Amino acid sequence: GENVEQHPSTLSVQEGDSAVIKCTYSDSASNYFPWYKQELGKRPQLIIDIRSNVGEKKDQRIAVTLNKTAKHFSLHITETQPEDSAVYFCAGSRNTGKLIFGQGTTLQVKP
Amino acid sequence: SAVISQKPSRDICQRGTSLTIQCQVDSQVTMMFWYRQQPGQSLTLIATANQGSEATYESGFVIDKFPISRPNLTFSTLTVSNMSPEDSSIYLCSVEGASRTGETQYFGPGTRLLVL
Numbered sequence: 001g002e003n004v005e006q007h008p009s010t011l012s013v014q015e016g017d018s019a020v021i022k023c024t025y026s027d028s029a030s031n032y033f034p035w036y037k038q039e040l041g042k043r044p045q046l047i048i049d050i051r052s053n054v055g056e057k058k059d060q061r062i063a064v065t066l067n068k069t070a071k072h073f074s075l076h077i078t079e080t081q082p083e084d085s086a087v088y089f090c091a092g093s094r095n096t097g098k099l100i101f102g103q104g105t106t107l108q109v110k111p
Numbered sequence: 112s113a114v115i116s117q118k119p120s121r122d123i124c125q126r127g128t129s130l131t132i133q134c135q136v137d138s139q140v141t142m143m144f145w146y147r148q149q150p151g152q153s154l155t156l157i158a159t160a161n162q163g164s165e166a167t168y169e170s171g172f173v174i175d176k177f178p179i180s181r182p183n184l185t186f187s188t189l190t191v192s193n194m195s196p197e198d199s200s201i202y203l204c205s206v207e208g209a210s211r212t213g214e215t216q217y218f219g220p221g222t223r224l225l226v227l
Contacts, residue, residue, distance in 0.1 A: 034215060043203065043218045044154065051213065089153060097142065097207075098169075099216060101153045 002027040004092050006102025013080050014110050021105045023090035024072040030092040033066060033073050034099070038087045047088075048075070080109045113138050113208045115219035123225045124194055131190045132222045134204035139184035142207035144216070145177070149200045160187040160204075194226045 003026040013019050023033075031052035036044035050057045050064045050073065057064050061080075066073040077084055087106050091099040114137040124130050134143065143160040158166040158179055166179035181187045191198050204219045 036218075043220050046210070046215055046217065049210070049212065049215055098144075098156055098159065099154075099205075101155070104153050 002030075002092075002100045004090060004100045004102040006090050006105060008105060009103060010106045010108070012108045012110065015080060015082060017080055019075075019077045019080050019084070019107055019109075021075045021088055021090070021107075022072060023074070023092075023102045024070075025092040025100070026071070027092065027094070027100070028071065029094050030071075030100075032093050033064070034091050035064060035075050036089045036091065038089065038104075040086075044089060077107075080107075082109050082111050085109045112210070112217050113140060113206055115204065115206060115217060117202075117204060117219040117222050119222060120220065121223040121225075123227065126195050126226055128194055129190055129192045130194065130224060131188050132202050132204075134187045134189070134219055136185045136206050140206040140208060141184070143181060143187045144205045145179060145187070145189045146203045146205060146218075147200045148203060148221070154203065157189070157202075160189075191224065194224075196226045199224055199226045 006023045034049035035047050037047045038044045048062050048064050050066050061078045063076040087104050089104050090102040093099045116135045118133045145157040146154045148154045156169050157172045158168040160166050160179050160181040162181045178190045201221045201223050203221045205216045208217050
């Protein structure tokens, strides 16, 4: 069935360094890939998304790349700050309906 | 984005009982979804709440255990029936709404459920 794999499960970086989280998906018909940030006790918040008609998207310190041939997409956070510490989830779907989530990555940014 | 509220925000329930969770949106939305997030885990889609018809359930979830209502385009309920400790989770509703680049999904604040 449809599946999204996410790596790594935990990631620790020094403040100012970059962080990269990778996801692969199995459903070749997936065409929408959002990334959510979830702080402890809070709801998942959309931070960036990409659709299958583009290969890269950037929003300030956050970027997402998509390789449709290899069926994988990645989140890149540059100049990390302590407030970037959270759990990050990737997801895939056909259009924006049923979202299949990855397992999550706990990012710790050390001051 | 739409403003989404859920009630209750948290509850502690006894096994064998049922709890109904409400999700209210401040604008009409076509698509509403219910997700479960077990402790320390990712989000899993329970069902799509369809207005005017029966909900569409994902594999592993059944209507008898998780009945869903969607009486209009701004409101939905999820009932967790005959609860057991394994049902202890966060239950989140989400809606499809507009973003700068198209449609996306926004989540409600969640309902934290503990079953004793």
